[in-house]
Amino acid sequence: MRSLRSHFVFNKQERSGIFFLLLFLVAIQSTLYYRSFKSETSIRSAYLLALESRLDSLKRLENVQKKSIFYRFNPNFISDFRAYSLGMDVEETDRLFSFRTGGKYLNSARDFQSVTGVSDSLLKEISPYFRFPKRKNRKSASVATKKKEVIRIKDLNQVKAEELQTIRGVGLKLSERIIKYRNYLGGFSLDEQLHEVYGLRKEVVERTLLKFRVLSLPEIKKQNINTISLRDLTTLPYINYEDAKKIISFRSKFGRINSINELTKIQDFSAEKITRIGLYLKID
Structure with missing residues (x-):
């Protein structure tokens, strides 16, 4: 019994040590609890702040949506x-x-x-x-539209280079090239000949033809296809040396050409090419 009791009896120094140990453990426990509580409080505060911010954003969005919905519209x-x-x-x-x-x-x-x-x-x-557009008087609007659509078309064979330059896409060089090609042809006989001007894009040709067209045919002195020489043939537009040789050979073979359309029998002579050649040749 004495032996057992001796295990639970402490001297003054040991009792002081146990007291300070317990005090130390209590202090550590308190510190841990405080930190845990503070951390939890911080997390909760951060969550509440985020939630509050989200609610504010939703309110702002709601106000924006209301403003975007309720303005005048058709x-x-x-x-x-x-x-x-x-x-x-x-x-x-x-x-x-x-x-x-x-x-x-x-x-x-x-x-x-x-x-x-x-x-x-x-x-x-x-x-x-609600906002409903005001209806204009249909009759007056129609008249105004018709007036707006009226464009005075000028003769492509009389137009000057300066006038051609008013067309978007036609500058100084192209306007001079159109005039030069017109002179080479002896005048435009067809609106489509404008497409043959080198460097003139299709859309530019279309814009040009809205203002300028062939209104007067040029006076071209046509040559007799049955008597014209090889040399003179080569001087005509659309006919190069090889084309001239083929025409002379064809004429020699059949003795006489009775219609310009007979040239379709010549290899590589398309209907369009023959139409152009027909502007400078005739049958006598």
Whole structure:
């Protein structure tokens, strides 16, 4: 018994050591608890701040959406989202889209309600924001359009280089090249000959022909295809030396050419080429 008791009896120094040990353990436990509590509090505070920020963002977004929805607009051109934002259901929206698909237009708030079937309360809320375009007098608008479309077309064979330069895409060089090619041909006989000017793009030709066309045919002295020489043939537009040789050979073979169209029998002589050659040759 004494032996057992001796294990639980401490002298003054040992009791002091145990006391300080317990005090140390209590201090550590308190510190750990405080840190845990502080950390948890910080996490909760951070979460609350994030939640508050999110709510503020949602409120701002709601205000923006309200502003974007409720401004003046043409109800003829609303989208699914706009219709939904205004409080229209799917059936009301479909009726509006079906009406517009037919090429018809709403001209008043009454038309809007008649077509869509929205309630009086909803119409009262959204109709102040409707904006319908003012209809112009169709007759006066039509007359104005016709006046606007009238363009005075000038003769392509009389136009000057300065006038050609008013066409977008025709500068100094191209305008001079058009005049030079016109002189080489002896004058334009066809509007399509403008496409033959080197460097003149198709779209530029089309713009040019809106203002300038062949209104007067040039006076071209045609040569007799049955008597013209090889040398003189080579001086004509659209006929090079090889083409001239083929024409003379064909004429020699058949003795006489009775129609310009007979040249289609010559290899590589297209209908377009023969049409152009026919501007300078005749049958006598």
